[in-house]
Amino acid sequence: MSQHNQDWLARSRRAVWHPCTQMKQHEQLPIVPIARGEGAWLIDFEGRRFLDGVSSWWVNLFGHANPRxxxxxxxxxxxxxxxxxxxxxxxxxxxxxxxxxxxxxxxxxxxxxxxxxxxxxxxxxxxxxxxxxxxxxxxxxxxxxxxxxxxxxxxxxxxxxxxxxxxxxxxxxxxxxxxxxxxxxxxxxxxxxxxxxxxxxxxxxxxxxxxxxxxxxxxxxxxxxxxxxxxxxxxxxxxxxxxxxxxxxxxxxxxxxxxxxxxxxxxxxxxxxxxxxxxxxxxxxxxxxxxxxxxxxxxxxxxxxxxxxxxxxxxxxxxxxxxxxxxxxxxxxxxxxxxEDVLATNRQKASIVAPDFARLSAHPRVRNARQLGMIWAFDVTDTQPGFAGRLFTAALAHGVLLRPIGSTIYLMPPYVVTVAELQQVFTTLLTLLDENIS
CATH class of the missing domain: 3.40.640.10 (Type I PLP-dependent aspartate aminotransferase-like (Major domain))
Known part of the structure; x- marks a missing residue:
C-alpha cells in the first residue's frame, strides 16, 4: 500500500468515527480510502478500481460523478x-x-x-x-x-x-x-x-x-x-x-x-x-x-x-x-x-445475465438464490462467525465492493453497470465460493 493511502487510513482512524462499525476491528481490517468515483467504479489513491456492488449503501443509482x-x-x-x-x-x-x-x-x-x-x-x-x-x-x-x-x-x-x-x-x-x-x-x-x-x-x-x-x-x-x-x-x-x-x-x-x-x-x-x-x-x-x-x-x-x-x-x-x-x-x-427508459433497460440487463446467475445459484454452497429487479442475493452454507468481513476483504482483492449480511451475499449495483461487469461479478463470486471462505 502506498504511503498516500496509509496516510489517509491513519488520519481517518484518528479523526472519524465510522458508522455501523466496531472501530477496534480496523486495527486488522483496513479502511478503504477512495480518491474518486467513475460510473459503477470507486478508485483509490493508488488507482485500484472496485466495482461498487452495493451502490454505496444502496443510494447510488446512476453512477459516481454522473455528468447529468x-x-x-x-x-x-x-x-x-x-x-x-x-x-x-x-x-x-x-x-x-x-x-x-x-x-x-x-x-x-x-x-x-x-x-x-x-x-x-x-x-x-x-x-x-x-x-x-x-x-x-x-x-x-x-x-x-x-x-x-x-x-x-x-x-x-x-x-x-x-x-x-x-x-x-x-x-x-x-x-x-x-x-x-x-x-x-x-x-x-x-x-x-x-x-x-x-x-x-x-x-x-x-x-x-x-x-x-x-x-x-x-x-x-x-x-x-x-x-x-x-x-x-x-x-x-x-x-x-x-x-x-x-x-x-x-x-x-x-x-x-x-x-x-x-x-x-x-x-x-x-x-x-x-x-x-x-x-x-x-x-x-x-x-x-x-x-x-x-x-x-x-x-x-x-x-x-x-x-x-x-x-x-x-x-x-x-x-x-x-x-x-x-x-x-x-x-x-x-x-x-x-x-433513458431506465426500468426497461434494467429489465433487459437482468434478463441477459439470468443464465450467469443461474450458474452461480447451482454452486453447492449456495442456497435460496433470489433476484428481484436489480437485486441479486443468495445464502452461503457452512459459514462461521466473521464470514461477512472475510468475504468483504477477499472480494476487494478481486476488485469488487460487497458487504454481506451475515451469511447472505447480495449484489445491488448502480444502474449504469454493464452486462459485462455484472457477468464478471458473478464469475468473481464463483471464484470466492470455490476458495471456501467460511
Whole structure:
C-alpha cells in the first residue's frame, strides 16, 4: 500500500468515527480510502478500481460523478443553494413535490434528511392524525420480525435487528412484531404465496385484538433489506392493504431502500397494485449525491392537520428541509429515469445475465438464490462467525465492493453497470465460493 493511502487510513482512524462499525476491528481490517468515483467504479489513491456492488449503501443509482446530475447541481449552486422552508418556498422543492405526487398517487411531500428521519416523520404523522381525529388511543405500531426502518429512537422501536436495537431497549417504546412473509421461512412444500397469506393471517389476528389501539403498520414492500434481502410474494401487500382498510390502521410503505427502481418498478408497492397511506422515500432519491428524504401521504391525512389551531399542525422540522440542491438532484434523477427508459433497460440487463446467475445459484454452497429487479442475493452454507468481513476483504482483492449480511451475499449495483461487469461479478463470486471462505 502506498504511503498516500496509509496516510489517509491513519488520519481517518484518528479523526472519524465510522458508522455501523466496531472501530477496534480496523486495527486488522483496513479502511478503504477512495480518491474518486467513475460510473459503477470507486478508485483509490493508488488507482485500484472496485466495482461498487452495493451502490454505496444502496443510494447510488446512476453512477459516481454522473455528468447529468453534476450539471444540474452546478446550475442550481449558481442560483440558490438553500432557503428556510418555513414560510418560504423555491422552485426545486415545488417541482419535486409535484412530480413525486404524480408518481406515487399521494401528495404534500414533507422532507427530511435521511431514511430514519422519514420513518420518524411517518410514525409521528400517523399518531398525530389519529389524535387530531379524536382517537387518542391509537398510538401503537406494528412491524415485521427482522424488520429494519432506521436507527433513531422512533425508527429503532419498529426495527427488529437486535444488533442495532438491543443495547437501546430501555429507551425504546414497545411495539408489536408479526411474522415475516420471507419465503425462505416457508414450510417444506409450502409456496411463497401460501406462506405470505399465512403471515397475513397472523397480522389479521393481531388487528382483531388490538386495532383500536393501533396507529400504523410499517413494512418494507417486497424485500426486507437488512434481513438479508428477505423477499416475499406481493400477495402479502395486497392482503395487508385490505386488512388496514378493514381495521382502520394506516399502512406505511418504507420504500427507502426498495424505491426508485430497485425491485423492477419505480416503487415496490406497484408490484402489488396498492397505494399506501404514507410512503417513506430516501436513499436513491438523489442518485446518491445529497442527503434527502420525503414522506407523502393521502389528502385525508393532510386535511386532519389543516386547522386554525397551531397545535393541530405537523410541527416537525429539519434545518435543511427541502434543500434546493438536494431537490434539484432528485429532479434530475427522475428526468434520467424517463429520458433513458431506465426500468426497461434494467429489465433487459437482468434478463441477459439470468443464465450467469443461474450458474452461480447451482454452486453447492449456495442456497435460496433470489433476484428481484436489480437485486441479486443468495445464502452461503457452512459459514462461521466473521464470514461477512472475510468475504468483504477477499472480494476487494478481486476488485469488487460487497458487504454481506451475515451469511447472505447480495449484489445491488448502480444502474449504469454493464452486462459485462455484472457477468464478471458473478464469475468473481464463483471464484470466492470455490476458495471456501467460511
Amino acid at each position: 446530475i453534476n450539471v444540474a447541481l452546478m446550475d442550481q449552486m449558481n442560483t440558490l443553494e438553500h432557503v428556510i422552508l418555513a414560510g418560504f418556498t423555491q422552485k426545486p422543492v415545488v417541482e419535486l413535490s409535484e412530480k413525486l405526487g404524480e408518481l406515487t398517487g399521494l401528495g404534500h411531500a414533507f422532507y427530511g434528511s435521511d431514511g430514519a428521519s422519514a420513518t420518524e416523520i411517518a410514525l409521528k404523522m400517523s399518531y398525530h392524525y389519529w389524535r387530531n381525529r379524536g382517537q387518542e388511543k391509537k398510538t401503537g405500531f406494528v412491524s415485521l420480525k427482522n424488520s429494519y426502518h432506521g436507527e433513531t429512537l422512533g425508527a429503532l422501536s419498529v426495527t427488529d435487528v437486535p444488533l442495532f436495537s438491543a443495547t437501546y431497549a430501555p429507551l425504546l417504546r414497545e411495539t408489536h412484531r408479526v411474522m415475516s412473509p420471507d419465503w425462505r421461512l416457508a414450510e417444506l412444500g409450502e409456496s411463497a404465496e401460501a406462506y405470505a397469506l399465512r403471515a397475513a393471517d397472523q397480522l389479521e389476528a393481531l388487528f382483531k385484538q388490538h386495532a383500536t389501539d393501533l396507529a400504523a403498520f410499517i413494512v418494507e414492500p417486497l424485500c426486507q433489506g437488512a434481513a438479508g434481502m428477505a423477499m416475499y410474494h406481493p400477495v402479502y401487500l395486497r392482503r395487508v392493504r385490505e386488512l388496514c382498510d378493514e381495521y382502520n390502521v394506516h399502512l406505511v410503505a418504507d420504500e427507502i431502500a426498495m424505491g426508485f427502481g430497485r425491485t423492477g418498478t419505480l416503487f415496490a408497492c406497484e408490484h402489488a397494485g396498492i397505494k399506501p397511506d404514507l410512503i417513506c422515500l430516501s436513499k436513491g432519491i438523489t442518485g446518491g449525491y445529497l442527503p434527502l428524504s420525503a414522506v407523502l401521504t393521502t389528502d385525508e391525512i393532510y386535511a386532519a392537520f389543516y386547522a386554525d389551531d397551531v397545535s393541530r399542525g405537523f410541527l416537525h422540522s429539519h434545518s435543511y428541509t427541502g434543500n434546493a440542491l438536494a431537490c434539484r438532484a432528485a429532479l434530475e434523477v427522475l428526468h434520467i429515469f424517463k429520458d
